[in-house]
Amino acid sequence: MKFFIDTANLDQIREAQSLGVLDGVTTNPSLMAKEGITGQNNIIQHYIDICEIVDGDVSAEVIAVDFDGMVKEGNNLASLHPQIVVKIPMIEDGIKALKYFSDNGIKTNCTLVFSSGQALLAAKAGASYVSPFIGRLDDNSTDGLNLIEEIRLVYDNYAYQTEILAASVRHTMHIVNCAKIGADVMTGPLSAIKGLLNHPLTDIGLAKFLSDHKKGN
Numbered sequence: 435m436k437f438f439i440d441t442a443n444l445d446q447i448r449e450a451q452s453l454g455v456l457d458g459v460t461t462n463p464s465l466m467a468k469e470g471i472t473g474q475n476n477i478i479q480h481y482i483d484i485c486e487i488v489d490g491d492v493s494a495e496v497i498a499v500d501f502d503g504m505v506k507e508g509n510n511l512a513s514l515h516p517q518i519v520v521k522i523p524m525i526e527d528g529i530k531a532l533k534y535f536s537d538n539g540i541k542t543n544c545t546l547v548f549s550s551g552q553a554l555l556a557a558k559a560g561a562s563y564v565s566p567f568i569g570r571l572d573d574n575s576t577d578g579l580n581l582i583e584e585i586r587l588v589y590d591n592y593a594y595q596t597e598i599l600a601a602s603v604r605h606t607m608h609i610v611n612c613a614k615i616g617a618d619v620m621t622g623p624l625s626a627i628k629g630l631l632n633h634p635l636t637d638i639g640l641a642k643f644l645s646d647h648k649k650g651n
Contacts, residue, residue, distance in 0.1 A: 435613045436490070438599070438621035442469045442480065446624045447487050453627070458490035460543070460565075460601065460621040462521070463497065478514060485515040493543045493563075495521035496531075504531040512540045519543050519562060524552045529559045536560025543599065550584040557594040563619065568612070569602030578602070579611050586616040606630055 436457035439450045442465040450456040461484070466472070471480045481494050492515070496507040504527060508520040512535075519541040522528045528544065535542045536559065543563040544556035548571060556564045566585060568578025585598050600612040603622030606629030612620050 435617060436597075436619040437627060438490075438493075438619055439624055439627065440465070440601070440603070440621040441623065442466045442471060442484070444483060444487065447484060450624055450627060451488055455627070456488060456490070457619070458492060458517075458519075458621075459484050459488055460493040460521070460599075462495045462545075481511070481514055481518065485517045488517070490517065491519045491541065491563075492517050493519045493521045493545075495545065496523075499523065499525060499527065501527040501530045501534075504528065505534055508535055508540065508542075521545050522561075524548075524556065529555055532556060532559035532561045536562075545601070548581070550581065550588055553585040553596075553598075554588055557589060557592075557596040561596050563597045563599040565599045565601040565621075567602035568600055568608060569604040571602075572604070579608075579615060582612060582617050583615050606632075 437455050438458040438460050439447060439456060440460045442461045447459055466477055471477055485492050494511045496504045498504045498507050504522060511520050512518050520535055521543045522531050524544055524546045532542050532544060541562040543565055544561040545565045547553050547564050547566045553564045566581050571578035582600055597618035599619040599621060600617040601621050603609060603620050603626055606626050609620050609626055
């Protein structure tokens, strides 16, 4: 499973990269605004800064919701850096844009996916990644993990190459459960990734080893 971090915070991205397990970054206009990144030139430079920190794919989201606008923005984003993946919303013109970018060798991430039918359309249009938002489904009394299972089954049935990118991951068990059911990628906060380190028996065992070592010296 690939690990992406979902943030625009450069310090958090650097920390995740330093762990040696980071495979990429996802971000969006809301996350940019949270970090105080506004204005087109600043946003563009921020995407480039992120690409210079990580080795893998960096999803950059279009703002347009019409085909021509998405194509124009997407081409501009893709030209910034070879690691940029153009993030496209799951709407009708978005499907058309996914097909356009696929035909032109530009990687894409279809975002705001909430059903297996939407994921099927994205795969048929050639999306590189599809992003089901499991946390938001959980917030609305729907099993987000069940959607991952459904998409995995559909994609395996027809050998689609689109990768399932579990998005809106909220906590460590989301990561573990997504790994169990076959998500190709997860994207979430640094806290969820670092949470995988934690177990009380590890802490107890290490304290015992260090205590015994100290006694022996």
